[in-house]
Amino acid sequence: MFDDSTTQCLLFPEIFAKPAVLQFDQLNGSSDGGAILLKAANRGYGLIQALAGCLRDKRQAGKVDHSLRELLAQRVFSIACGYPDANDSARLSADPIHKMLLDRDPVTGRDLASQPTLSRFENSIRPRELYRLGEALADCVIERHAKRLHGRARLVTIDLDPTDDPTHGAQQLSFFNGHYDSWCYLPMMGFVSFNDEAEQYLCAAVLRPGNVTAAVGARGILRRLINMISYSFPGARIRVRLDGGFAHPDLLDFLDGETNLEYVIAMAKNAVLKRKAKPAMRQARRLSRQSGKTEHVYGEANYAARTWPQQRRIIIKAEIVRAEGKKPKDNPRFVITNMKQSSQWLYEEVYCQRGEIENRIKELHDLQIDRTSCSDFWANQLRVLLTAAAYVLMQELRLHAARTSCARAQVWTLRERLLKLGARVLVSVRRVVVHLPASFPFLTTFRQVALALGASPG
Numbered sequence: 001m002f003d004d005s006t007t008q009c010l011l012f013p014e015i016f017a018k019p020a021v022l023q024f025d026q027l028n029g030s031s032d033g034g035a036i037l038l039k040a041a042n043r044g045y046g047l048i049q050a051l052a053g054c055l056r057d058k059r060q061a062g063k064v065d066h067s068l069r070e071l072l073a074q075r076v077f078s079i080a081c082g083y084p085d086a087n088d089s090a091r092l093s094a095d096p097i098h099k100m101l102l103d104r105d106p107v108t109g110r111d112l113a114s115q116p117t118l119s120r121f122e123n124s125i126r127p128r129e130l131y132r133l134g135e136a137l138a139d140c141v142i143e144r145h146a147k148r149l150h151g152r153a154r155l156v157t158i159d160l161d162p163t164d165d166p167t168h169g170a171q172q173l174s175f176f177n178g179h180y181d182s183w184c185y186l187p188m189m190g191f192v193s194f195n196d197e198a199e200q201y202l203c204a205a206v207l208r209p210g211n212v213t214a215a216v217g218a219r220g221i222l223r224r225l226i227n228m229i230s231y232s233f234p235g236a237r238i239r240v241r242l243d244g245g246f247a248h249p250d251l252l253d254f255l256d257g258e259t260n261l262e263y264v265i266a267m268a269k270n271a272v273l274k275r276k277a278k279p280a281m282r283q284a285r286r287l288s289r290q291s292g293k294t295e296h297v298y299g300e301a302n303y304a305a306r307t308w309p310q311q312r313r314i315i316i317k318a319e320i321v322r323a324e325g326k327k328p329k330d331n332p333r334f335v336i337t338n339m340k341q342s343s344q345w346l347y348e349e350v351y352c353q354r355g356e357i358e359n360r361i362k363e364l365h366d367l368q369i370d371r372t373s374c375s376d377f378w379a380n381q382l383r384v385l386l387t388a389a390a391y392v393l394m395q396e397l398r399l400h401a402a403r404t405s406c407a408r409a410q411v412w413t414l415r416e417r418l419l420k421l422g423a424r425v426l427v428s429v430r431r432v433v434v435h436l437p438a439s440f441p442f443l444t445t446f447r448q449v450a451l452a453l454g455a456s457p458g
Helices: 034-043 047-052 068-080 087-092 095-103 117-122 126-149 220-232 249-259 273-274 278-291 342-364 377-400 413-417 443-451
Strands: 009-012 018-021 155-160 173-178 180-183 186-193 199-208 237-242 261-267 293-301 312-321 333-339 423-427 431-436
Touching: 018 413, 018 443, 034 047, 034 068, 034 087, 034 095, 034 220, 034 377, 034 413, 034 443, 047 068, 047 126, 068 087, 068 095, 068 117, 068 377, 095 273, 095 333, 117 377, 126 186, 126 199, 126 377, 155 220, 155 342, 155 413, 173 249, 186 220, 186 237, 186 342, 199 220, 199 342, 199 377, 220 237, 220 249, 237 342, 249 377, 261 342, 273 312, 278 293, 278 431, 293 342, 333 342, 342 377, 342 413, 377 413
Parallel strands: 155 237, 237 261
Antiparallel strands: 009 018, 155 186, 173 180, 186 199, 261 333, 293 312, 312 333, 423 431
């Protein structure tokens, strides 16, 4: 069926009352009719334009058919639609909707770039440009929400978390990681959230070698984000939430040196911390014996590791875990903070809320941010940033789907409900008409998102 010389036809002669013939001959058809929403989302965001502005085209002008902006946009829109590889362009290059996304005539316009062209593009971007791309991504996201909130957020929260990106070839800087028990990269993802909003917006995606610790690179990422947030939201409190592995002396000293900044950071247990937790653990054991259930007690202590210049406040969650048929298990947890509120509130209402970041990272894996199959490390970093840009546009669609059935939908669901629409494109002298199914079940949601992104009712 992939040979163009083969008749694009399938026959089901017996499963219906009449023989059913499936013919793949709709030349002006597309299965991504809803992707017009991505174009509309980007128009308000200016994301692709900002990213393209970071690139310098060193090719000979007379031999260029596709600008760097077009190549970048083609990859971002394709990834959002579920085509993470450059070789997907073999089937998409003539797709009328994807041509429209790049401002080409959907019928007579030049086809999109081929796989070799896209692969050369991915391998041509060097570290300095990648650094600028990362800064542009963060700047666009923070500026977008500063405009949405009129710069009046009282609290901006930064969450960082690494994730594993398994490798299966000879990729540069792929190393074996004992924690994940695989050869991998270890990219760092950064998110920002505003006030009490549930959504965490992706603003940083940095690919790292597979053998680094969690804290490597975190200080640089945080410094840039803090500076951008302070500029866009003057007077807002900034809160940093980090999981275990980030409690590095260098990072803690940096955070302590920042003004108007709060932090809650998990810390691995050690002999001294377990000793400080003993009174609370005894109380938790007593409560657990009385109730026969899992119980926990909160406490706090001042603690200074040998490499720390001063003591810091440690929140203690002393927990006894009971499971049917198993012995009770001690499960003490520790969190470092410079905040003054009660231990229970800080642990449950501040630190535990960072767990939502796992759902955001799962969505990024659904977009296949781990499709880092290039041999060159920097080409893989570009792929990570392209996927991050696609995810930012998908989050913009979700933001405009408020008060609909897609208000908290995962990006995979958003794609299936809003983008994957069979479409037929007709072009006249005056306009382009995209015919979509009349029986589309999510028409109401699609209409609301489209109107929010600047469409006019017709």
